[in-house]
Amino acid sequence: MNQTLRACALALAVAGPAWLLAGCGGNSNPPAPLADISVKALSSPADFVTAGNVLLGVDLPAGISPAQVKVSVNGSDVAASFGAGAKAGSLVGVVSGLPAGKSTITVTAANDALTQNHTGSLAVTNVSKTSNVLVAALQPLICRTAALGLLPSTDVDCNAPTVYSFLYKSTDASKTALLPYDPSHPAADVAKTTNDQGVSVPFIVRDERGVIDRSVYDIAVLFDPAKPWTPAAPQSGWNHKVLWRFGGGCTPGHVQSANTAQAIDNAYNALGKGFAVATSGLSVLGNHCNTVLSAEGVLTVKAHLATTYGNIRYTLSDGSSGGSIQQHGIANNYPGLLNGIIMSGTSFPDPWILASEFADCHLLRNYFSAISPGLWGSAAQQAAAMGKPDLSTCMSVDTNFFGLGYAFEKVGYDPTMGCTFPDNAAPPTFSGTMPAPGVYDPVTNPGGVRCTIQDALVSILGKRAGDGFANRPYDNVGVQYGLAALKSGAISLAQFIDLNQKIGGIDIDNNFIPQRSVADTAALAPLYKSGQIIDARQLGSTPIIAYQSYNNQIFHDTFYNWAIRARLMAANGNATNQAIWTFLGSPGTFADDAFTVMDQWLAKIEADAGTGTPAAKVAANKPVAAADACLIGGSKVTDAATCAAQYPNYSDPRIVAGSDITDMVIKCQLKPINVGDYGSAVTADQLAQLQAVFPAGVCDYSKQGVGQQANVPWLTWL
Incomplete structure (x- = not known):
């Protein structure tokens, strides 16, 4: 038999006569595939x-x-x-x-x-693994699977066997929380629920808990334990949609963590509506403070969810504070992982807008209280230099954070803090110890593990050549602290000069130094490129609803959502994908409305078969209810001017120093001093003092920052 006939015979044996007729039959010139x-x-x-x-x-x-x-x-x-x-x-x-x-x-x-x-x-x-996919894992990691509801870990990556538990909703309306359910002894009071596809099923939820990417994940979904489930044939209680839950904080920890409570609290009645609710210890920024690692956690757990449960229509998410940082960062830098994001109460654009403010706050409080208290006896003048209505913001982050016994600024910059924070616990509750080489101490253990915000990002920012510590982006060279307060007349020129002469900086161990802090310039380009400071270029293709508690104290300032608005406008020419809802006190129905409106928005985009760009589809399918609004006297108001008058925005020390509201410049480019900035009564001696303070010039905020560049989506940092 010749080679051609042998091949046809083999095809016939394997595939049957259809393939023989199509490829080997009487047609000597079969059509090309x-x-x-x-x-x-x-x-x-x-x-x-x-x-x-x-x-x-x-x-x-x-x-x-x-x-x-x-x-x-x-x-x-x-x-x-x-x-x-x-x-x-x-x-x-x-x-x-x-x-x-x-x-x-x-x-x-x-x-x-x-x-x-x-x-x-x-x-x-x-x-072929679920860590080191987008970013190198932070070492060491302290395993604690047993404390998180699993068996003891089986390897250095803290893996442990997956466990499944069931919960149910009782027909007794007084029992609002989900209750444990034993499939071998079914409860008699199981309620029914009708999901948002009109399918009625028993309100029984399965919670899958295991380890992916070295952190404990949870996936909760309506699940009848008496029925099968395969990815190709899921149970009908699931609507093929996912709610992803993000937790707060921003702490460079080394402790294995979880976020189980947010998976099973049935927020928005998402479980009853048919959503799968998923989360991970990597979705609590207070466990690692690295948004690339947050994205990796979503990527790996969602991949497992899809390959285990079935196709996902779309994923919406919620989170406050550090949870908002993760959502902005993931949607911008890893588009497609999250389809719609909800800022649930408080919001920040990214970690470094905060990190710079915290360090500035630390320096300002030290200057006001320890260096020139006699010149700055007015709290109102201090607040004007900070860009705040009062001193509470700096007090909250630089002294006793929320009454919990430690300064949050130190968690970011003190290398001995933050190493063993589990589950965003504050103050720390972990009772173990850091494995060898232990926690850094400049005298007794200089080779130990350093726990700062830049160390959490060391695989992205790189290391300093001299000491091997992580490159630090913080910089205040050329920053004219209090400039807007001077121009407004809130402070005097003498105060302005003294402040900028004496504010100083912080060294790599967070000690006060008389000179200004200078960034490790190697850190700046990757900081922007990785999206640790987001430019909102890709973010414009993601629907955003931010319902925010009006607050200009305790550092969750309301203006941060407007900073995102400004970044969207600067990057894309519009911010039609973002809705901001502001309230004071009770949010009323804003929380549930945000979930409902976001789901409607995503469903309309999903159904849009047109050829428009993702950003165009977001704009074209935006529900009328996804407009800016505020609550005044319990009533919803959509007039922008009325809301702005009721809820005015403040700023931060860098905006007071001349930055715009996008607040994206970490290290500024410099320009010569402009005497016109300081009023008409500047003496020659005062000008000489200012030139001595700023020998290389002052910040030129009309230009991009040093190293500032566009975010590049789907970068890996291994």
Whole structure:
């Protein structure tokens, strides 16, 4: 038998007569295969498959039935794991056991007339683990799986067997929380719930808890333990939507963590509506203070969720404080992981707008209280230099943070603080000790682990050549503290000069020094490039609802959402994707409304089959209810001027010093002193003093900061 006939005989034996007729029969010139089968990775971007598993979606051309389809990975047939998708002519299935690196997934089929072959393919890149995917893991990590509801860890990455527990909603209305449920002894008072797709099921929730990416994750979803569930055939209680929960803080910890409570608290009745609710210890910024690591946690856990439970329609998220930092950062720097984000109460753009303010606050309080108290006896004048209505913001972060016994500024900059904060606990509750080499001490343990905000980002910012410490971006060279207060007449020129002469800086161990702080310039470009300071370029394609408690004290300042607004405007020319709702006291219905409106917004975008850009679809499908608003006297007001008058914004020390509200400059470019900035009565002696304070010039906020550049999405830092 010649080689051609041997190949045809083999095809006939393997694939049956359809393939023989299509490729080996009496037609000596069979038609070329059509590359018209669409193959998509549904669980993660194709270049970021993790743990060897990927959920695939296959769209078939007309006339092709699933029985005619072959799916192969590097030559091995895996078609048996696929089933019918949600829409006609589609398949969905999980490909498992992918080797590390690149693989090609190929789909082939013949149409019913047996006259034409069809094909499609997808190249995927697999990382055969769930850590060190986007960013190098911070070392060391203190395992504590047993304290987090799992068995003792089995390896250095703190892995432990996954556990499943069940909860249920009682028909007794007085029992508002979900109760433990034992499938072997079913409760008699299980309530029913109707999800947002109109499907009525028992209100029983399964909570899956395990370790992914060295942190404990939770996935909670309506789940009947008496029925099967496969990714190709999920139970009907799930609406194929995900609510991701983010926690607060910003602490460079080294302790394994979880965020279980937010998975099962049934916020917004999301579980009852059919959402899967997911979270991870990496979704609490108070555990690591690294938004790239936050993104990696979402990527790896969502991939597991999709390959275990089925295709995800879209993911919306919520979070306050550090939870808002993660949402802004992930949506901007890793677009697609989160489809719509809710700032639930308080909001910040990114960690470094805060880190700079905290250090400035630390310096200002030291100057006012210890260096020149006689010149600054007026609290109102101090507040004017800080950009605040009073001194409470700086007091809250620089003394006794929320009455918890430590200064939050030190958590960011003191290398001996923050190492063992678990679960955003404050003050720390972890009773263990840091493993060798222990926590840094400049005298007794100079080679120990340093716990500062820059050390949490060391794989991104790099290390200093001289001492091997993480590069630090903080800089106040050329900053004219109190400039706007001087121009407004709130402080005198003598106060302004004295302040800028004596404010000084902080060294790498957070000690006061008389000279200004100078950034390690190698840190600046990656700080911007990685999106630790976001420029909002990609953020404009994500719906945002920020319902904010009006606050210009205790550092959760209201102006931060407007800083995001300004960044969106600067990057994209509009901010139609963002709604800001402001309230004082009770939020009324804002919390539940934010969830409902965001879900409606995303559903409309999902249904939009047009060819517009993602940003255009966000704008075109924005619900009327997603407009700026505020609560005044319990009534919802949408007039911008009325809301602005009721809820005025303040700022921070850098804005007072001349920065605009985008507040993105960490280290400024310099320009010569302009005597006109200081009023008409500047004496020659005063001008000489100012020139001595700023020998290289003052900040030029009309220019970008040193190293400032566009964020680059989906960067890895390994």
